[in-house]
Amino acid sequence: MSKSKKKKSQPSPGAAFINAGKKKDSSFNFSEFIESRNFYYILLAIVVLVISNVRWRLVGMPLERDEGEYAYFGHLILKGIPPYSEAYNMKLPGIYYMYALIMAIFGETYRGIHIGLLIMNAGSMLLLFSALKKFFNPMTGILTAALYGLMAITFNVLGFAAHATHFAVFYVALGLFFFSIYEEKQTTLFAFLAGAMFGMAFLMKQQAVYFILFGGILFVVFGLLNKPIQWMKLIGKTAIFSAGVFVPYILVVLLMLASGTFDKFWFWTVQYASKYASDVPWSAGKELLGMTFSPIWDEFKWIWILSIAGAVIVLLPSFSIKQKVLAIFFAVFAALATTPGFYFRQHYFIVVLPAAALLASIAIDYVGRWISGKINIKLIGVLLPLLVFIFFYNDVTSKSKFYYSTTDPVGICKWRYSTNPFVESVEIAKYIKANSSDTDKIAVLGSEPQIAFYANRRSATGHIYTYGLMEIHEYNLKMQEEMISEIEKNKPLFLVFCNVPFSWLTKEKSPKRIFEWYNKYASENYNVVGLVDIPDQGPSSYYWNADAQRNPKYQNNVWIFRRKDKAAAVGK
Numbered sequence: 001m002s003k004s005k006k007k008k009s010q011p012s013p014g015a016a017f018i019n020a021g022k023k024k025d026s027s028f029n030f031s032e033f034i035e036s037r038n039f040y041y042i043l044l045a046i047v048v049l050v051i052s053n054v055r056w057r058l059v060g061m062p063l064e065r066d067e068g069e070y071a072y073f074g075h076l077i078l079k080g081i082p083p084y085s086e087a088y089n090m091k092l093p094g095i096y097y098m099y100a101l102i103m104a105i106f107g108e109t110y111r112g113i114h115i116g117l118l119i120m121n122a123g124s125m126l127l128l129f130s131a132l133k134k135f136f137n138p139m140t141g142i143l144t145a146a147l148y149g150l151m152a153i154t155f156n157v158l159g160f161a162a163h164a165t166h167f168a169v170f171y172v173a174l175g176l177f178f179f180s181i182y183e184e185k186q187t188t189l190f191a192f193l194a195g196a197m198f199g200m201a202f203l204m205k206q207q208a209v210y211f212i213l214f215g216g217i218l219f220v221v222f223g224l225l226n227k228p229i230q231w232m233k234l235i236g237k238t239a240i241f242s243a244g245v246f247v248p249y250i251l252v253v254l255l256m257l258a259s260g261t262f263d264k265f266w267f268w269t270v271q272y273a274s275k276y277a278s279d280v281p282w283s284a285g286k287e288l289l290g291m292t293f294s295p296i297w298d299e300f301k302w303i304w305i306l307s308i309a310g311a312v313i314v315l316l317p318s319f320s321i322k323q324k325v326l327a328i329f330f331a332v333f334a335a336l337a338t339t340p341g342f343y344f345r346q347h348y349f350i351v352v353l354p355a356a357a358l359l360a361s362i363a364i365d366y367v368g369r370w371i372s373g374k375i376n377i378k379l380i381g382v383l384l385p386l387l388v389f390i391f392f393y394n395d396v397t398s399k400s401k402f403y404y405s406t407t408d409p410v411g412i413c414k415w416r417y418s419t420n421p422f423v424e425s426v427e428i429a430k431y432i433k434a435n436s437s438d439t440d441k442i443a444v445l446g447s448e449p450q451i452a453f454y455a456n457r458r459s460a461t462g463h464i465y466t467y468g469l470m471e472i473h474e475y476n477l478k479m480q481e482e483m484i485s486e487i488e489k490n491k492p493l494f495l496v497f498c499n500v501p502f503s504w505l506t507k508e509k510s511p512k513r514i515f516e517w518y519n520k521y522a523s524e525n526y527n528v529v530g531l532v533d534i535p536d537q538g539p540s541s542y543y544w545n546a547d548a549q550r551n552p553k554y555q556n557n558v559w560i561f562r563r564k565d566k567a568a569a570v571g572k
Contacts, residue, residue, distance in 0.1 A: 068450025094203025195244025310359030429454030446498025530560030
């Protein structure tokens with residue numbers, strides 16, 4: 001940026017660091033170095049590497065069922081099969097296409113998926129720094145990136161899994177990044193890109209609609225604060241931003257229309273999703289909130305406390321109105337993004353972490369600068385925030401060293417998910433794949449889509465999740481009948497029945513038609529060829545072929561059946 005331009009436009013709060021550190025002579029000046037862009041880029045690289053090192057230890061963790069769903073949809077997409085044609089769920093397809101992209105680059109394995117998550121998480125950290133150093137200052141940007149990276153990998157938000165919330169945060173960070181450039185350049189392109197990225201966040205996770213509202217408020221308020229107000233320009237740029245928000249969804253609708261799957265898309269993502277979002281009353285939601293958020297609070301309590309302090313500190317006169325608006329509205333709408341349906345699942349809180357990290361960073365940076373000003377030692381303003389982060393990192397990781405320093409990600413998965421058959425799905429899929437051809441289909445009765453993904457076999461039914469069949473809404477019995485009809489029509493070679501309560505979440509008033517049908521259909525058309533017996537603790541027992549003809553020891557188990565009219569040798 002030229003000197004003449006600097007005189008004409010007021011620099012952003014963090015812009016001063018860009019030209020800081022230019023040496024007057026060839027000698028090394030440490031005080032100048034810590035204000036230079038290279039210093040903060042080095043810090044950023046260190047932080048990203050530290051967080052990525054922890055993530056790298058976890059890339060070998062088997063997929064849980066949400067990841068299995070995304071992976072199976074992504075697998076179909078890579079085969080040219082559009083979403084909602086052979087697999088159904090209420091999520092918008094953005095997450096499925098992201099999985100397809102990751103698997104196209106890193107391979108269709110759980111390791112490849114988690115490497116993709118590692119890189120995307122690093123990208124979110126870089127984008128948060130790049131945006132927030134302009135709105136606040138480089139130290140606030142570094143601390144936000146570092147604290148978000150730390151909190152987003154923690155055990156109690158299920159940070160190890162490639163949930164859609166991670167992807168939503170990535171696009172929110174990208175939206176903030178483009179908006180920060182728009183603030184400097186005021187160009188139509190970056191107004192559109194900022195809106196488009198908030199729109200992409202919505203495609204990753206419907207709850208991210210609150211970030212669209214946040215982005216819109218940010219765009220309009222910042223425009224009104226730029227003096228003098230150019231009304232026609234502001235209206236035009238706001239329209240461009242809004243167009244950017246809607247373009248991703250419009251493209252998805254056009255794609256669904258072109259692929260002939262619009263009816264299924266609309267039913268699952270709008271009609272059924274609206275029933276799902278209203279299924280839990282606030283009384284139950286409040287109890288669930290307390291149950292899920294309490295361990296998250298405990299895991300990084302001091303960061304939450306500093307976030308609360310930051311919400312107060314940012315209101316002080318030393319912060320600009322734009323900074324106040326960004327920090328407070330970011331926190332409010334991020335918190336709202338966890339509330340739809342009052343489900344409050346652990347990974348839902350990932351979307352609130354960047355805002356919490358920003359508020360905590362504001363508090364830490366403010367205290368550091370205040371102390372350095374009082375004792376007139378500039379270095380304190382840099383060292384104190386860094387020492388605080390090191391304290392937080394050690395505090396969080398020392399509580400669960402078995403997790404953060406693991407050499408056994410499979411063991412971590414089994415320990416965390418107990419009787420959920422996520423580790424077992426790998427072995428079940430190996431057996432199915434070894435005893436079937438590429439053209440054979442399978443059906444999984446239960447919410448374990450990762451089995452079809454691992455086996456590289458097409459599902460005989462689009463109902464790869466059975467939760468919707470058990471929920472209390474007007475479509476549940478229709479869904480059960482549809483699943484039954486699809487299985488009977490496609491005659492899958494293997495039928496897998498998951499006798500695991502968490503795979504169904506059956507309610508007292510759930511229709512039982514699917515179970516009545518299964519008992520008769522399986523006995524008439526299939527032979528038992530596999531049994532996985534799952535204890536509450538410890539490794540599961542696997543029995544194949546003749547060994548599978550037994551009664552299970554434990555309450556939770558998975559049965560594998562092979563169709564009787566498919567004469568073929570069955571080997572382990």
